[in-house]
Amino acid sequence: MTAPTRQTQATDGLRIAVIGAGLAGTSAARHLAQAMPDQVEAISLYEIGRGPGGRAATRRTRAVPEFRVNHGAPYADITTASGRALIDALGEAVEPYTGARVVIDAASGDCRDRPVPDGVALIRGADGEMANLAQGLLQDAKGQPIDAIQPRYTEMVRGLHRSPEAGSRWHLTDKQGEAIGSADWLVVAGSGIAHPRWSKTFGGQPPLVQAAAGLSDARLDEALAVIAGQGAAPVLTVFCHLTGQAAEPWRALGFEDGLIEGHPTLAKVSIQPLEGQSCAVVLHSTAEYARSNAGVYGASSSAARVGDASSSADREGEIIDDLLAALAGMPGLPTPDPADCAFGPLMHRWGNAFAEGEPLPAALAVCPEARVAFCGDYVATDARMASVESALVSGAQVADGVAVAVSS
Incomplete structure (x- = not known):
């Protein structure tokens, strides 16, 4: 492993760009503000989605105000x-x-029951909304937004550039190549802009890989090589809102989280009770099924809306039909009729839902010479890789690492 390069850096008016407002990114932003309150001028939090949370976001719609659904992670285990x-x-x-x-x-x-192991706590966001975890990370003890953090929602970073001269800043651009910000440090929350899968989804070389080619930073190159060797298990979800008689059989099942064993298409069903005896139902595909349907993201997804990732409406409909048909073939479970759904059914793809392979070592998560740091569920922590907890912990962990690098 290459030893870190120590450098002197001005600490007045430090600007940090965090790319990704999932739980890793929001955790990093919070703890950076706490670790360097007198040094940080602004922490810009760039997020392709409409709000914070990432895979732990909560989907809502103005058309049905009472509807909300955690269609990624419905809860987290803390170990x-x-x-x-x-x-x-x-x-x-x-x-x-x-x-x-x-x-x-x-x-x-x-x-059969799935008991909670000893020493494990299951948690979710306040009011049942997982997005409130991320929102809470962006607030102070009084519930007010942390002044230093500046969220930039529905904004996608498509280009990165930094000249190799000492003290130069990172410059961030959008899909038109227009400048959207600059920063002294770059914190990469989630591996998207650094991983080869970027090319399949959005085209071109991953922005950080392209930028690193001009920096000649052996430590950053080593980190990117580890990230490139990682994989990710994708998940396709289909979710809907059921009310009245359509919701009754689901609410009567007696469980809210069901792992499915032995099915080639379905891996999980999540039932989320809502107001007025309604509920949201989320079907999760197996990774194998999601891999066999690569390139379909969901027309309402951020990847399609903001990132211009192409998605076939016909294929989306076929995937919805496939998952509903798989459900219909399972004894003892109801099957929602699309005509009875108050909202949905809609499809969403979590393309890198669960990181796989060797985690990025914590020793490589901060690259002081390039002023790049990494956090997310693909970084080594004392929590389980690819978990909500590992994302949270990695954000706090990388904030400490950046604070040390800045003061060195």
């Missing part, structure tokens, strides 16, 4: 002391997850 400390610091932004959990046999429909 480490560092994770518990971060959650405790969020106060009322967090609540316990108390939904019954089961494992469902795909062939028979039989259910």
